[in-house]
Amino acid sequence: MRAMAATSFILSALLVAMACVKASRVRAWRTSINPSASEVSDSSFAVARVLLLAMAALGVYTGFHNLAVADNGTWxxxxxxxxxxxxxxxxxxSFEYGDPYDDGTAPADFDGEFATKLEDEITEHGGGDAPGYGVDASLTGPTTGTEASYRVTASGAGKTFCMHVTRKHTDDDADTVAPGLPGDKAQVTMPVYTYGVSSRVGEC
Structure with a gap:
């Protein structure tokens, strides 16, 4: 988009330069090429100048529009x-519920579900001027079932961030009722996990 914007500005400048050429020079050039050519009226030159300047204005508008689109597509x-x-x-x-058959020791899905959640959350907090895409959160360094670090980047941004995440099984498991099961069989307990998240500028 930036290359297209630059092209639009260059073409607009050329059109303005053409509009500024004096009528006498154009007449002299036409005469040197074709002496028998009919004379071009002043009104024709005026119309040509208006058209050239209008096209130049359109090119400038297109250039700024392309720049705006390019800015909206990068962070x-x-x-x-x-x-x-x-x-x-x-x-x-934040917290999440585990599977009822989980005894509280199941590892977190840091490479899949949480990485996607992290990217979506960052994108959501980008604000109205930031693009709704282009964020990448990739695992870096040692990763365990309860701890991970992410290298966060975004298209167009020069900064890199390190986000450190821990996951802990709390003592406040949730008791609930499983649908479709009778009596005591419907009573199930789901483990509750909480997340600790911190971030800083730079590599992890």
């Missing part, structure tokens, strides 16, 4: 910083 450092901070605050202290 700035400030946008990514704000988004990471917002996602950190949102996810830190």
């Amino acid at each position: 700035s450092d400030d946008e990514l910083t704000s988004a990471v901070q917002g996602a950190t605050q949102e996810l830190n202290g």
Whole structure:
């Protein structure tokens, strides 16, 4: 998009330059090529100048529009910083329920489900001017069933962030009723896990 914008500005400049050429020079050039050519009236030159300037104005508008589209398709450092901070605050202290058959020791899906959740949360906190895509959260360093670190980047942004995540099984498991089962068989307990999330600028 930026290349297209630059092309639009260059073409607009050429059109303005053409509109500024004096009528006498154009007449002299036409005469040198075809002496028998009919004379071009001043009104024709005026119309041509108006058309050239209108086309130049359209080119300038198109160039700025392409720049705006390019800016909307990339992240700035400030946008990514704000988004990471917002996602950190949102996810830190969040919780999830485990499977009823989980005894509280099942490892977290840091490479799949949580990575996607992290990218979505950062994108959501990007604000109205940030694009709704382009965020990448990739695992880096040692990863266990309860702890992981992510290298966070976004297209267009120069900054890189490190987000550290821990997952802990709490003592407050949730008792619930499984649908379709009779009596005591319907009573099930689901483990509750809480997440601790922190972030900082730079590599992990």
